[in-house]
Amino acid sequence: MWLQLHMSVMKLKRFLVRYFPPGLIIEYEKNGGKFSRVLDLLDFTADSDIELVLEDLAARESLITQARANSIRPPLLRLREKLKWDSSHEFTLSKVLRAHALPLTNVAFNKHGSRFITGSYDRTCKVWETSTGNELKTLTGHKNVVYAIDFNNPFGDKVATGSFDKTCKVWNPETGECYYTLKGHTAEIVCVAFNPQSTVLATGSMDTEARLWDVETGQALTSLCGHSGEVIALSFNCSGNEIVTGSFDSTVCLWDVRMGKKVHTLIGHRAEISNVQFNYDASVIASASMDRTCKLWDTASGMCVGTLRDHTDEVLDVAFDATGQYLLTASADCTGLMYRVATQYCLAKFQGHEGEISKISFNPQGTKVLTASADKTARLWSPDTGECTQILEGHVDEIFSCVFNYEGDTIITGSKDNTCRVWK
Structure with missing residues (x-):
């Protein structure tokens, strides 16, 4: 805003x-x-x-x-x-949406939080009105699981869906019209992202490639070839001129978007990458890996500037706060951790889940941490003390996805139980 x-x-x-x-x-x-x-x-x-x-x-x-x-x-x-954030505020369950016929894969808000989307194994993506919980559109046309979804924020007038049917579709979320079906990948698409300017769409696939597409025309711009394993994570920097990809080949690659050329290959992990993210000013890249570590990389040089070794099992997710000064990690060891990026010092440990934590994020204000777990709960934590301040209960199967809206006053959780829940 x-x-x-x-x-x-x-x-x-x-x-x-x-x-x-x-x-x-x-x-x-x-x-x-x-x-x-x-x-x-x-x-x-x-x-x-x-x-x-x-x-x-x-x-x-x-x-x-x-x-x-x-x-x-x-x-x-x-x-x-x-x-400001009222530390005593507790989220309450607002809606339970019997969203899909099969388990959910991902959820995402538009910029203003007025709409959100859900992807599912039932081959559809649905558009919802946040305030009422009303289903606005069902985006139908994929022939397999809709695994990856994204709004072109901050505009919010397009939705991308990546599918196991090897295609990505670009939609109008207001009318449900499919603008384009992007073809070219030879295996499942598992990650998609718009650049911040909404001019380029990136797709990552199990075929070991990432591809860049022109949002306006739907034309292929370039293929980012260089990984030897599946590309399972990608992220644009804030200016949209660089993109980072993470792969099952244990490497991270940094690419020049305009030229379609590799800038650096970040080598050092000893197992598959689970997620990659730029910090706010894109000076640092964080990578989470199945080797139980998170690494920090200097974007300019491509050098590893730190290895965070405090987890005892696979690191499944990583997230910066809005300013890029703090970093979160989530692990199969059932804990989350928070670090100060400048010192790489662990400031807080979030302990209490009884299953692996697959998602972790800050609220926009940086005053709350949200986690989603296989133990069927999402939890809110104090980043200052590491204390669990609230447990979001009610799902009857593991939670795959959780997200704050832009204002930080609404949470969506998506579960393997075929439902999503709106918390306010």
Whole structure:
């Protein structure tokens, strides 16, 4: 969500205040051209002193004069309110959706959280209205499991579905129209992702390749060939010019999107990769592996800068907070861990699940941690203490997927029991 402030000054057009991660974008005109630049406020919290923040912004940016600082103060105050989190808040079950005829595979929100999608072994993807739990559309056409799904956030006007039928489809979530069926993979598609600009779609497959597609035309752009095992995870950086892929061949590859060329092969894991993620500024890549470790890599050099060895079983998921300063790992040893990225020091251990943890994430504010487990529960944790603050119970089979909406006030859990649950 962006708060827009239109300015009367000739060259300065407007400020955009970004909630997660906190930041200020300045749009301005210079020599007849339109430009923008980002001032990150990654250390901004619900306790930040607004006057000190304004002083810092004025020192960093010449366009922010005292008069203009007065205009920035109100949205910064709203930003501070947005980052506040009532630690006593408990999520309650809002809806139980008998979503599919067969188990769910994944769930995902659009940017604003007004819609979410579910994929299933029943070969469909469904679009839901979050507030009512009403099913809006059933996206039908795949001939096998719909395993990977994604909204083209922040726009939210397209959905991609990757299937075991070796194709990916791009849909209009409002009308249910299938824009394109993307063909070319020779094995199951298990991961899909739009770049942040919604111009390129990436697909990863058990055929050892990732492919890039033009979102506007549906045309194939390039094949990313270099892995010798299945590609099971991929992630774009925030500018969309690089993508990282993780494979069952135990390696991670970094690619230049525009050129379709490999930049680095990250070698060091001794077993299959389970997930890969960039941090916020794309300076660091985290990789989770079945070898019981998580590795941190310097994006520029491709060098391993740290190996996190605190789990006693396979590491199944990894996630950064919105600012990229903290890292979560989830493991088959039934625990989750939180690290400070700069020091690689373990700050908290989340212990209490009775089955493997397959998914882990922060809420947007970075004040809660969410886990999904084979023990049929999802749990909320305090990142400060590692204490379990709430158990989300009710599913009768393992939970495959869980996700916060953008505001952090709604959770969706998807389960092997064919249902998803909405918690608010």
